Structure formats: structure tokens, C-alpha cells
Amino acid sequence: MVGIVIASHGEFANGILQSGAMIFGEQENAKAVTLMPSEGPDDLNSKMKEAIASFDNQDEVLFLVDLWGGTPFNQANSLMEGHKDKWAIVAGLNLAMVIEAYASRLSMNTAHEIAAHILGTAREAVKVNPEELEPADSSVAAEPAGQSNTGAPGKFEYVLARIDSRLLHGQVATSWTKSTLPTRIIVVSDVVAKDELRKKLIQQAAPSGIKAHVVPVNKMIELAKDDQHFGGQRALLLFENPQDALRAVEGGVPLETINVGSMAHSIGKVQPNKVLAFDQDDIDAFAKLKEAGLDFDVRKVPNDSSGNMDDILKRAQAELNRQK
Structure with missing residues (x-):
């Protein structure tokens, strides 16, 4: 796996590492390195070497730095001597860049590949509201031709409905979107819809060319019944829990299959396998x-073999019964 060093003036790198973990989960082989006011270039250089030494694969290293020509860039550049055929630097650090780099590590094996790939996402993340403030020749990429057909008569086509307590993260952003080719990713959650920070982070985590939305369950039910505006739209729905999925189905969202990917463990839940935890309400x-x-x-990623949900639920119920 490619190692990632996130470097900045001040605490920016630590903050963006934490934000990335909120969306994508804690990452191995990724370190934040900061240049504090009392420190100099040599201090930063030592921190970068220490971060690289902690990586499983030190042959492939990607530096994500805040400013081209700044001290973090200069120190990363000095360390690259002798490694230019393998290592890479991308400047202009933003959260979309970090998330895309994490996602890219699942399918790309070199720092050069990832560096080239994440540039588009990093640039597209820079937008302005009101939109008329953008210059006419804005380099921000438009939605790919053929992907947007909003306004055409017809309803959503549901290419995947997934229960995943992590919502939009690497397995969804890469593996599942590539296998199902959605035009829209819709997080269906009353809780997340009220959390402006989580909404923004999810929208930024969407793969390039795919719009991400967060809506309450009742709004999703309303959208599912609209047959005038969503013709040609391929929707990937994400639910945090089975209760929200059930409300959507009972309200009329026409799902036939639900992919069960991950349900986090918490107090009062039992865990019959590595990635799924249940309480009685879940069952x-x-x-x-x-x-x-x-x-x-029951699959984390498309290439996994499907688990037997009946057996998993029986084991969970038996364990809950034993705890009573």
C-alpha cells in the first residue's frame, strides 16, 4: 500500500487527517506532519523521515502538502532525491484530495498513479456559491456528459441499496460505484440530514462525476414517488441502519435487495461476525x-462471496438470548 504523508504549516495536517478518518475510517500507512511556529525545516524533515519509516512500504510514498514552494513542500522535495521514480508530491491540500487518495489506494499501487488521479478531484472541490461568481472560463469540471438527466420524465433506477454504518467511505466510493455505475449517491438518514458538517463531508467524499446527497427518510419516500424528474438517474442508496431502510421500504421506496456491508458494534449489541453487530431492534x-x-x-465489496443472512441473524439472536 502507498504510504501517505500529509504535511502543513501548523495543525492543518492533523485536522484534515481527522476529518478524513470521519468519512473514510482510520487509515494505516497515513501520517500527519506539522511545522509549528517554534520549529524549523530540520525539525519537519525529521518528522517526515519518522513518518516514512513507519510505513509498511517505503518504496511508494505520496506527500500531500499545503503550499507549493512552502517549507513542507521543500522538505518533501529534498527527501525525494533518489526516489523520483517512485515518490510524488501534490500541493494544494484539501479534504477531497485526501479522501480520493485514500480511495485510490484500494485499486492503485503506485504513488505516481495516485498523484495523477487525484488532481482532478482536488480541483473540482474548489467551488463558489453563488455560482455566478465563478468566471466563465472556470476550470472546474462540469458533470460528465450523459451522467446528468435530471428533469427527464421517469423514476429513479436503484442500482444498490446498502446498509453501512460508515455510510460513504472507501468501499462505496471505489468498488461499489465502479460495479454499479450510479449517477447519484443518496444517504438516507434523519440524523445525518440534520448534521451540516457530516452532510458537507459526505458530499465532498463523492467520487468525481457522481453527485452525493443527504436526505431524511420521508424525503426519500417522496422522491421515490416522483415520476417526472428522475428519468435516467441511477441511484445508490446508503442507510446507516436497518430501521431507516425499513421505514423507506414501508413508505414505498421500491427496493428488492439490500446489501448489508457493515454495522458497527456498540454497547448492547452482539457481533456474530467481524463486520456486523446487532441488537434486538436490528434483528x-x-x-x-x-x-x-x-x-x-451480505458483502463488504463486490468481489466477496455473499454471506447467509439467515444464519447470521440466528447466531445473533442466540447470543442475545444467552445474555438475557
């Missing part, structure tokens, strides 16, 4: 989804 919600005729596809 009851899945039972009602099954009664409604839905099938379950």
Missing part, C-alpha cells in the same frame, strides 16, 4: 424487511 427490522419480500446480499 426485528431485518425480519420485517424479509417479510416485505426483500433479499439480503
Whole structure:
């Protein structure tokens, strides 16, 4: 895996590393390096060497730095001597760049590949509101031709509905979007819809060319019934939990299969396998989804073999019964 050094003047690198973890999960082989007011170039150089020494693969290193020509850039550039055939630097650090770099590591094996790939995403993340403030020759890429057909008669086509407590993260942003080719990623959650920070982070985490939205469950039900504006739109729905998915289905969102990817463990839940944890409310919600005729596809990524949801739920129920 390519190692990533995020470097900045002040605490910016630490903050953006933390923000990236909120969206994409904690990352191995990724370190923040900061230049504080009391420190000099040599201090930063030592920190960068220490970060690189912690990586599993020190042959492939990508530096994400705040300013071209600044001290973090200059120190990374000095360390690159003798490694230019493998290492790379991208300046102009932003959150979209970091998230795209994380996602790219799942399918790309070299720092050069990732550096070239994330440039477009980093540039597209720079936008302005009101939109008329953008210059006419703005280099911010428009939505790819053929991807946007909003306004055409018809309803959404649902290419994937997934339950994942992490919502939009690397497995969704890369593997699932590539296999299902959505035009829209829609996070369906009353809780997230009220959290402006999480909404913005999710929107920024969307892969290039795919719009991300966050809507309450009732709004998704309303959108699902609209047959005038969503013709040609391929929707990937993300739910934090089975209860929200059940409300959507009972309200009329026409799903046939739900992919069950990840449900985080918390107090009161049992964990019958490595990635799924349940309490009684979860088990009851899945039972009602099954009664409604839905099938379950238990996979983290498309290449995984599907698990048996009935067996998983039986193990979870037995463990909960033992705890009573």
C-alpha cells in the first residue's frame, strides 16, 4: 500500500487527517506532519523521515502538502532525491484530495498513479456559491456528459441499496460505484440530514462525476414517488441502519435487495461476525424487511462471496438470548 504523508504549516495536517478518518475510517500507512511556529525545516524533515519509516512500504510514498514552494513542500522535495521514480508530491491540500487518495489506494499501487488521479478531484472541490461568481472560463469540471438527466420524465433506477454504518467511505466510493455505475449517491438518514458538517463531508467524499446527497427518510419516500424528474438517474442508496431502510421500504421506496456491508458494534449489541453487530431492534427490522419480500446480499465489496443472512441473524439472536 502507498504510504501517505500529509504535511502543513501548523495543525492543518492533523485536522484534515481527522476529518478524513470521519468519512473514510482510520487509515494505516497515513501520517500527519506539522511545522509549528517554534520549529524549523530540520525539525519537519525529521518528522517526515519518522513518518516514512513507519510505513509498511517505503518504496511508494505520496506527500500531500499545503503550499507549493512552502517549507513542507521543500522538505518533501529534498527527501525525494533518489526516489523520483517512485515518490510524488501534490500541493494544494484539501479534504477531497485526501479522501480520493485514500480511495485510490484500494485499486492503485503506485504513488505516481495516485498523484495523477487525484488532481482532478482536488480541483473540482474548489467551488463558489453563488455560482455566478465563478468566471466563465472556470476550470472546474462540469458533470460528465450523459451522467446528468435530471428533469427527464421517469423514476429513479436503484442500482444498490446498502446498509453501512460508515455510510460513504472507501468501499462505496471505489468498488461499489465502479460495479454499479450510479449517477447519484443518496444517504438516507434523519440524523445525518440534520448534521451540516457530516452532510458537507459526505458530499465532498463523492467520487468525481457522481453527485452525493443527504436526505431524511420521508424525503426519500417522496422522491421515490416522483415520476417526472428522475428519468435516467441511477441511484445508490446508503442507510446507516436497518430501521431507516425499513421505514423507506414501508413508505414505498421500491427496493428488492439490500446489501448489508457493515454495522458497527456498540454497547448492547452482539457481533456474530467481524463486520456486523446487532441488537434486538436490528434483528426485528431485518425480519420485517424479509417479510416485505426483500433479499439480503451480505458483502463488504463486490468481489466477496455473499454471506447467509439467515444464519447470521440466528447466531445473533442466540447470543442475545444467552445474555438475557
